[in-house]
Amino acid sequence: MSAVSIGHVLVSDVAPGSVLRLGDEILAIDGARLAEWTVGLPGGQKTTAGDTLTYLVERGGETLSLRVTLRHFPILAAMRGWWPMMLVAALLLATSVTVFWARPRDPAAHATLLTSAIGILAIVGAGFFPLMAVDLVAGDQFWRHLTGQVAFAMLWGAVLHFAIVFPATTVTRGQRWLIAAGYAGPAALFGLLWLASLVVLSEPLERLHVLVVPVLPALFCYPPLIATVLVRKYLRLPGEPTRRPIVWLLAALIGSVVAYFAVWVVPVIATGRPLVPYEMQALPYMAVPIAMSAAVLRYRALNIEVAVSRTVVYGALTIGAVGVYVGVISAWSALFGPVTNVWWQAVVVAGIAVLSQPVRRRLQALINRRLYGERDDPYRMVSALASRLENTPTASTMLPEIVATVAAALRLPYMAIEIQARGRSETAASVGTPTGELHRMPLTFHGERVGNLVVVGRRSSQRELTRPDRIALAEVARHAGAAVYTARLTRDLRRSRDRLVRAREMERRRILHELHDGVGPTLAAVALGLDVSRRTVGDTSPTGELLGRLRDELQAAIVEIRRLAHGLRPPVLDRIGLIPAIREYAGALASRTAGSESSADGVTIVLEVPSSMPKLPAPVDVAAYRIICEALTNVTRHAAASSCAVRLWVDDDLHIEVVDDGVGLPAVVNGGVGLSSMRERATELGGECLVEAENKGGTRVFATLPLPKEGG
Known part of the structure; x- marks a missing residue:
């Protein structure tokens, strides 16, 4: 029925029928003056319910001697009044036991279990059993209360313990020392505060106020220390998913401490009374066990998603x-x-x-x-997927869009689509890293299995997908089958086209070699034989004139064969390579245009090419050479340009850009043979060629030639 204030022992609550009044200052009990308690240790001879003691109190400036009969402590009423503290303890205990039961070897589980155990000790010792004035001079309840208050201080050490070990799976030797120091810290701080009170404070009751609240120094020192540990851990952890739980812990800790200070600590210091009764002071700290549970769940360190x-x-x-x-x-x-x-x-x-x-x-x-994610609303997820696919420019990007959208919607760490053809499967698109057991769901189209939907559960140890996840993925699989079938047809068509182009190029090279090594030398030998025969019969004889005409026709045929052979594949590519061949052609054009009627100084051609080029397939380097030569020819013939830039670069594809500063394209482009030829060469390889007018004048030719992909 009384409480210790700074320098006074005041009555803060009275039972019905008691002779004491709220606000009475208790000076002595049965002759033992409270201001002289330092003569001996607190406590004394044990009292029981029914004993009558003499209280010396000061009321309104008057000193009164009152006979007070002790009663049994109302335990049930106290538990009802302090239900917020019991609720926090129950919540913390339920969470910590569940976590420890799921992963008994996890350091975070040990920390939460210790936190709940210390919290229960604090509540039983000093929670809903307040310190009574009689406890200072009789019995041993003072030490029970002091033990509970020390446990409250140690509770901050347990929270620091959790902050140090989360989310690690093992504890290092250095961390063990830090944890031990964290538990010893509140006692050391309290010892320093007690020594300081002996020097600074002269009144025994003022020192008593320091003694009964050992949690006070920890309350000021540990929250910023724990926040510092969490902030350092936040800065060191990679990636947002691993950092977010740290933010939750910080928010819960800072919010709880700020609320406690704003509602209870600061008002008591300023006015002597809190804004809300003391019984409610545990409510702000309900956020701490909830944040710990949410952090463990979000990091997926423990296997208890549903419970937490x-x-x-x-x-x-x-x-x-x-x-x-x-x-x-x-x-x-x-x-x-x-x-x-x-x-x-x-x-x-x-x-x-x-x-x-x-x-x-x-x-x-x-x-x-x-x-x-959206596993409880699969139709919303499918609707979002359909919207993404509507804006997909090409069929080749459909499957990556599907896996990216579904994995993000369901919060899956890994998802992939396998295409099945000719008895084997290959991964067509994937997102994330497979860190657990793979789960496959069939993808069908018109009754034919065209592939598999491959996912990894949110927990690495998850052997089966949950029922809501299976329902959501089944809905996705039902709609994704058509996209996979389309992607498979597109892939097969591209591979067939690539094979045809390669086969055609190989046949062209074979014919080129036959013409160059077989037909060419044979015709040259025939031409030499005709020259010998003509000289034998005489140049002016009818037979000699006939042999002369045959030789001229044969020479013309040889020239035509050389022209056809050059059209099959430019020999310069085999002789010096793509980049030197382009330099040679550009140099020849530039020198040819110098001194011409259209430009006295000629056309300056600048080449920007990578220092090293990968070996290109024969169809690609032929198409690149032809496109660049045709574009440069158009510049010198029609653009009236003074400069031209040729750029080549390679990433997944080969990119070509030819830009000039000429007159640009006419208002109506008829599309000559050269422009059509460039587009056809790019299209037959699965690429594209764009010819457009520049904003500041001139023309830009941009071509993309796909390079063979692995497994293509």
Whole structure:
């Protein structure tokens, strides 16, 4: 029925029928003056209910001697009054036991279990059993209260323990020393504060106030220390998914401490009374076990998604309900006086219970969406997927869009699509890294299995997908089969086209070699024989004239064969390579245009090519050479340009750009043989060629030639 204030022992609560009054200052009990308690240790001969003691109190400036009969402590009433603290302990205990049961070797589980154990010790020791004035001079309850207060201080060491080990799977030797120092820190801080109070404070009751709140120095020192540890860990952890749980822990810790100081510590220092009764001071710290559970779940360090998800939902719902209850009761008490009628309190509780049901459903849906994505609403996910596919420019990017969209929507760490053809499967698109067991779902189109949907569960140890995940993925598979079938046809068509182009190029090279090594030398030998025969019969004879005409026709045929051979494949490519061949052709054009009627100085041609080029397939380097030669020829013939830039670069494809500063394209482009030839050469390789006018004048030719992909 009394409490220790700074320098005084004041009555803060009285039982019905008691002779004491609120605000009475207790000076002595049975002749033992409280201001002289330092003569011996607190406590003394044990008292029991029914004993009558003499209290010397000061009331309104008058000293009174009152006979007070001791009563049994109302344990049930105290537990009802301090229900927020019991709720925090139960929530922390349930979470820590669940975590420890799932992963008994995890350091974070050890930290949460120690936190809950120390929290229960603190509540039993100094929670809803307050320190009474009689405990200073009788019995041993003072030491029970002091033990509970020390446990409250040690509780900050347990929270620091969790901050140090989360989310590691092992504890290093250096971390063990830090954890030990964290638990010893509150005792060291309290010792320093007690020594300082002996020097600074002269009044025994002022020192007593320091003694009964050993958590005070830890309350000021440990929150910034824990926040520093979490911030350093946030900066060192890679990636946003691993950092987000640290932010939750920081937010819960800082929010709880700020709320505690703003509602209880600062008002008590300023006015002597808190804004809200002391019984509610545990409510802000409900966020801490919830944040610890959410952090463990988000990091996927422990295998308890469902349990912790429900803990988060009902913990947040409880905090909200308690907040509404406290707010309504406080507002009513401020406007119309204290609510003493139990029926009015029951009405408020019933109203909150009715309103909490739709809130719970909405909160559960929100948390499930954050944790599991759109698995509870597969049709929404399929709708988003269809919208993404509508804006997909080419069939080759459809499968990457599917895996990226579905993996993000379901929060899956890995997802891939395999295309099945001719009895074997190959991965066509994937996202993430496979860190656990692979789960495959068939993809069908018109009854034919065209591929597999491959996923990894959110937990590496997950042997089977959950039922909501299977339902969502089945809906995706039902719509993805057509896309996979289309992608397979596109892939097969591209491979067939590539094979045809390669076969044609090989045949051209074979014919070129036959013409160059077989037909060419044979015809040259025939021409020499005709020359010999003509000289034998005489140049002016009819036979000699006939042989002369035959030789001229044969020479013309040889020239035509050389022209045809050059058209099959430019020999310069085999002789010096693509880049030197382009340099040679560009140099010849530039020198040929110098001194011409259109440009006295000629056309300056600048080449920008990589220092090293990979070996290109024969069809690609022929097409690149032909496109560049045709573009440069058009520049020198029609553009009236003074400069031209040729750029080549390679990434996944070969890119060609030819830009000049000439007159640009005419208003109506008829499309001559050269422009059509460039487009056809790019198209037959699966690429594209674009000819367009530049904004500042001139023409730009841009071509992309695909290079063979691995497995293509």
